[in-house]
Amino acid sequence: MDKYGVGQDPYCYAASSVLVNKLNISDESDLENAERDLTQVAAEAIEFCPPPYDFEFFKELHRQLFEDIYPWAGEVRIVDVSKGSTRFCTTSRIEPEARKIFSKLAEQRWFSGCTRDELIKNIAEFSGDLNILHPFREGNGRAMRLLCDFIVINAGYQVDWSPVDSALWLQASIDSVRCDYQAMQQVYSLCIGEELPV
Numbered sequence: 001m002d003k004y005g006v007g008q009d010p011y012c013y014a015a016s017s018v019l020v021n022k023l024n025i026s027d028e029s030d031l032e033n034a035e036r037d038l039t040q041v042a043a044e045a046i047e048f049c050p051p052p053y054d055f056e057f058f059k060e061l062h063r064q065l066f067e068d069i070y071p072w073a074g075e076v077r078i079v080d081v082s083k084g085s086t087r088f089c090t091t092s093r094i095e096p097e098a099r100k101i102f103s104k105l106a107e108q109r110w111f112s113g114c115t116r117d118e119l120i121k122n123i124a125e126f127s128g129d130l131n132i133l134h135p136f137r138e139g140n141g142r143a144m145r146l147l148c149d150f151i152v153i154n155a156g157y158q159v160d161w162s163p164v165d166s167a168l169w170l171q172a173s174i175d176s177v178r179c180d181y182q183a184m185q186q187v188y189s190l191c192i193g194e195e196l197p198v
């Protein structure tokens with residue numbers, strides 16, 4: 001059984017929970033380390049750009065982060081996945097649910113013009129919704145935090161994830177599944193800083 005509990009996962013090497021990767025790494029912790037290092041380098045090379053931030057944009061961010069590691073970088077997953085007791089969006093609903101989430105974001109003008117408090121509240125809910133969508137087989141958290149960097153900067157605020165520890169982020173993600181966004185708001189109140197100079 002692989003870590004997502006889906007039996008033989010077509011994304012993994014046979015009888016293994018290691019994702020097939022371009023580096024031919026078959027050890028899970030080696031892959032984790034390579035993933036971490038390569039996505040860090042990739043993230044540093046990605047430059048801010050203005051909206052629209054739609055689902056295609058999100059897929060493109062994922063592609064840029066993971067293209068050196070996974071052949072399916074930037075593509076919507078074709079297996080259902082779960083973590084803990086959370087079952088993420090079923091594959092057939094990913095595209096329609098993504099359209100709803102990203103249309104709402106566009107209607108809210110990507111939160112530009114919001115006060116810091118409004119931004120925290122709105123982006124916490126958006127993050128919770130996007131986490132439940134979980135459109136990629138792996139790398140959802142990293143792609144999502146990068147997209148949220150763009151949203152915060154476009155809204156005119158500094159962003160720094162270093163005060164947010166992984167335990168708070170995880171709890172915030174779990175709570176948001178039942179529409180409790182308090183911990184996610186705490187996350188964003190820690191990482192959204194001062195207004196950027198105009």
Ligand SMILES: Nc1ncnc2c1ncn2[C@@H]1O[C@H](COP(=O)(O)OP(=O)(O)OP(=O)(O)O)[C@@H](O)[C@H]1O
Binds near residue numbers: 085137139142174
């Ligand atoms: N039980 C759970 N319920 C809801 N969300 C969860 C649960 N466990 C983990 N998550 C969320 O799933 C995300 C991890 O998804 P995935 O492994 O695709 O992304 P990642 O980029 O590899 O992870 P990370 O955020 O740890 O860097 C985490 O960011 C976390 O927010």
